[in-house]
Amino acid sequence: MLFGILIALIPLFAGYLIKLSNKTWLSWINQSLSLIIYLILFLMGSELAQLDDLLSHLTMIISSTLLLFICTFGFNMIFLLVLDIVLPWRNSNPNNQSLTSRFKMILESLRICLALILGFICGLMPLSIWQYNDLASKVTLVILLVLVGIQLRSNHITIKQILINKVGMLTTLTVVFSALLGGVVVSYLLSLPINTSMAMSSGFGWYSLSGVLMTEAQGPIIGGISFLNDIMRELCAIILIPSLIKRYKLTSLGLCGATSMDFTLPMLQKGGGIMMVPPAIVQGFLLTLIMPILMSLLNYYF
Numbered sequence: 001m002l003f004g005i006l007i008a009l010i011p012l013f014a015g016y017l018i019k020l021s022n023k024t025w026l027s028w029i030n031q032s033l034s035l036i037i038y039l040i041l042f043l044m045g046s047e048l049a050q051l052d053d054l055l056s057h058l059t060m061i062i063s064s065t066l067l068l069f070i071c072t073f074g075f076n077m078i079f080l081l082v083l084d085i086v087l088p089w090r091n092s093n094p095n096n097q098s099l100t101s102r103f104k105m106i107l108e109s110l111r112i113c114l115a116l117i118l119g120f121i122c123g124l125m126p127l128s129i130w131q132y133n134d135l136a137s138k139v140t141l142v143i144l145l146v147l148v149g150i151q152l153r154s155n156h157i158t159i160k161q162i163l164i165n166k167v168g169m170l171t172t173l174t175v176v177f178s179a180l181l182g183g184v185v186v187s188y189l190l191s192l193p194i195n196t197s198m199a200m201s202s203g204f205g206w207y208s209l210s211g212v213l214m215t216e217a218q219g220p221i222i223g224g225i226s227f228l229n230d231i232m233r234e235l236c237a238i239i240l241i242p243s244l245i246k247r248y249k250l251t252s253l254g255l256c257g258a259t260s261m262d263f264t265l266p267m268l269q270k271g272g273g274i275m276m277v278p279p280a281i282v283q284g285f286l287l288t289l290i291m292p293i294l295m296s297l298l299n300y301y302f
Helices: 002-016 023-049 054-086 102-123 128-153 159-164 166-189 194-203 207-218 220-244 249-261 265-272 274-300
Strands: none
Touching (some): 023 102, 023 207, 023 220, 054 166, 054 194, 054 220, 102 220, 166 249, 166 274, 194 220, 207 274, 220 249, 249 265, 249 274
16 A cells, blocks of 8 residues: 555656756657556556456446546536636637647557557467566556656746646646546446545546556556546547637646646647647646546545
């Protein structure tokens, strides 16, 4: 239990103590993060392949993922739309830029899924190397969190900037509250412990970390459901942003979750204007920081 808490918090904060300004090093960290994400998902897929009674587990994983996604993403959408109606945030897009290709971004997300599928296929092979899966996952996770911490610190975001940006803080609170509320509903629908279902709903789109943290705490089935839920969130956000962003900017921002700081940031900027950038970075930063802490607390202390 203690290791589960430490593996999520210590590496992240250790990395956050390191501030880099060298562009070459920052570029290397970004590339390394991409490779590590693929490796983590490969290992997760291989672990799923070694489950007993695999077919029935896959059926349960798919149905549970759909239910979790409908509740968490659905509650996010409802609460954010209400927020947009009650407190409309208007800003123009002076650049009038065309949006980033949705098809290209969807393909990028699907490439992530291919790493999981490849790991699953390889995991079906009776290789002795799979006995080291657990150790490899822990070591890879620690490296990932250290690099994420460095990346967060190197974005030059101060506590003052976070507290001043009310839009980013408001969408963050709305996303967290509504996602956890969806998790409460899921606990009743799937007859799961309420802390487990709330932990599953607290990935906020950070699929690589949510999957591995839930796998460490609850096993590969729950980890697989968490991962698929968050990858579906990213895909749906990419599809919906171009249609929503002109009229419902807060909704578009909130649906991106933790990816608003990186992957979906170009789409938010081009569709909503330069004023979307500060709250998008603040929201991504906060959710990236909150997610491992909240998920670990829900898994190990409640």
